[in-house]
Amino acid sequence: MSIIVQNLVKEFEGKKVLDDISFTVNSGETLGVVGFSGSGKSTILKLICGLLYADSGKIQTTKGDIAMTFQYSALFDFLNVFENISFPLVERPEFKGKYSKKDLERIVAENLKILGLKDIEDKYPSELSGGMQKRVSFARAIVTKPSIILYDEPTAGLDPVSSTIIEDYIVSLKNELNATCMVVTHQLSTIKRATDKIIMLYKGKIVFKGTTEEFLKAENPYAKQFIDAAIEGPMDILQED
Numbered sequence: 001m002s003i004i005v006q007n008l009v010k011e012f013e014g015k016k017v018l019d020d021i022s023f024t025v026n027s028g029e030t031l032g033v034v035g036f037s038g039s040g041k042s043t044i045l046k047l048i049c050g051l052l053y054a055d056s057g058k059i060q061t062t063k064g065d066i067a068m069t070f071q072y073s074a075l076f077d078f079l080n081v082f083e084n085i086s087f088p089l090v091e092r093p094e095f096k097g098k099y100s101k102k103d104l105e106r107i108v109a110e111n112l113k114i115l116g117l118k119d120i121e122d123k124y125p126s127e128l129s130g131g132m133q134k135r136v137s138f139a140r141a142i143v144t145k146p147s148i149i150l151y152d153e154p155t156a157g158l159d160p161v162s163s164t165i166i167e168d169y170i171v172s173l174k175n176e177l178n179a180t181c182m183v184v185t186h187q188l189s190t191i192k193r194a195t196d197k198i199i200m201l202y203k204g205k206i207v208f209k210g211t212t213e214e215f216l217k218a219e220n221p222y223a224k225q226f227i228d229a230a231i232e233g234p235m236d237i238l239q240e241d
Contacts, residue, residue, distance in 0.1 A: 002027045002148060002180035003048065008057035010043055017043050019204035020057075027062070027147075030174055030181040032195035032212065034226060036237060039201040041184040042071075045150045048182070062180075064147025071153040073137040075125040082108050082121035085140045095144070111139040114176060115169060131162035135169065142173060149173065151183045155190050167193040188227065192216065200226065202235050 003025040010018040017040040025031045033041045046052040048059055049068045075084050086104045089095045099107065105121075112118055115135040125133055134154065141149060151170060155163040167190050174181050183194055191198065191212060198215040200208035200222055207222040208215060218224035225233030 002029075002062045003031075003182070004058075004060040005044075005048075006058045006060075008044075008047065008059065009055045010040070010047060010052065011055050016204045018047075018054075018201075021201075021204075021206060023199050023206065023209060025180050025182060027180050028174065028178050029196045030170065030183060030194060032191050032198045032215075033182060033184045033201065034186070034191065034198060034215075035201035036226070036235065040204055041201060042152050045152055045182060045184060048148075049150055061148060065144045066148045066150065067141035067144065067146035068150040069134075069137050069141045069152065069154060071156050073125070073130075073133040075133060075137055075140075077125055080122055080124050081112075081128075081136055084125070084136060085111060085143055087140065088144050092144075107143060108139070111143050112136075114142070114173070115139050116165075129162075131158055131165060134158065134162075134166055138166075138169060138173065142177065145177060147177070147179060149177075149179045149181045151181065151185075153184055153186070155185065155187050160189070163187065163189055164193070170194040198223075207234075 006022050008018050008021040009016065033044060035041055043052065045068060047054055049066050085108045089099055089104060108121060115138055117135055128136065154170065155166050158166065170183065171194055173179065183190060185191060195212045197211045198208065199206050202222060208220045215223050218227045221234050225235055231237055
């Protein structure tokens with residue numbers, strides 16, 4: 001198992017955002033984390049990568065680097081593409097001083113090629129489309145050869161064609177690195193194209209756990225309401241934050 005989450009609890013201002021959450025993700029699998037806004041999806045990713053700490057419960061991950069891509073790329077505006085992608089290798093203590101400038105140029109070019117990009121090292125984020133910014137953020141995430149990749153709303157704000165490109169790269173990166181992946185998403189296209197199994201959250205609890213195929217059959221009432229984008233169902237959408 002690459003990610004094991006057991007009885008995870010997280011509270012903010014007395015409200016349980018995650019309430020006794022347990023699941024596993026195996027090596028080479030992609031788990032989709034779905035649910036309506038305010039259900040605690042992104043909180044799970046932040047707990048796994050150490051940006052937040054749990055109030056109780058346990059998170060176990062296999063040895064290796066954990067990478068996270070953020071909803072809106074989170075590139076440094078004042079750095080060009082080369083500097084953004086090489087940043088972890090230049091600044092993180094375990095990599096600092098390990099690579100020469102020539103090494104970094106080669107590594108950045110190789111990672112851009114994996115993402116279908118080339119000859120953009122000197123460009124700044126403001127000169128790139130939204131889809132290209134996403135791919136550059138992916139290149140930065142994989143530059144350390146992570147064993148776990150966490151994606152927070154990777155297709156947010158993208159047109160359908162750009163979304164398809166990003167979804168395909170999520171699959172190809174998993175295969176390229178044999179990585180364990182988690183994808184927080186609202187998008188049915190991302191669920192269909194890029195995930196192997198799904199957990200669905202509502203009011204801090206897991207209300208569905210199974211394969212993507214089982215989720216899309218919508219036999220579970222929570223899954224059905226989500227897929228149909230229905231107001232009526234077991235989830236009280238109008239009361240959600």
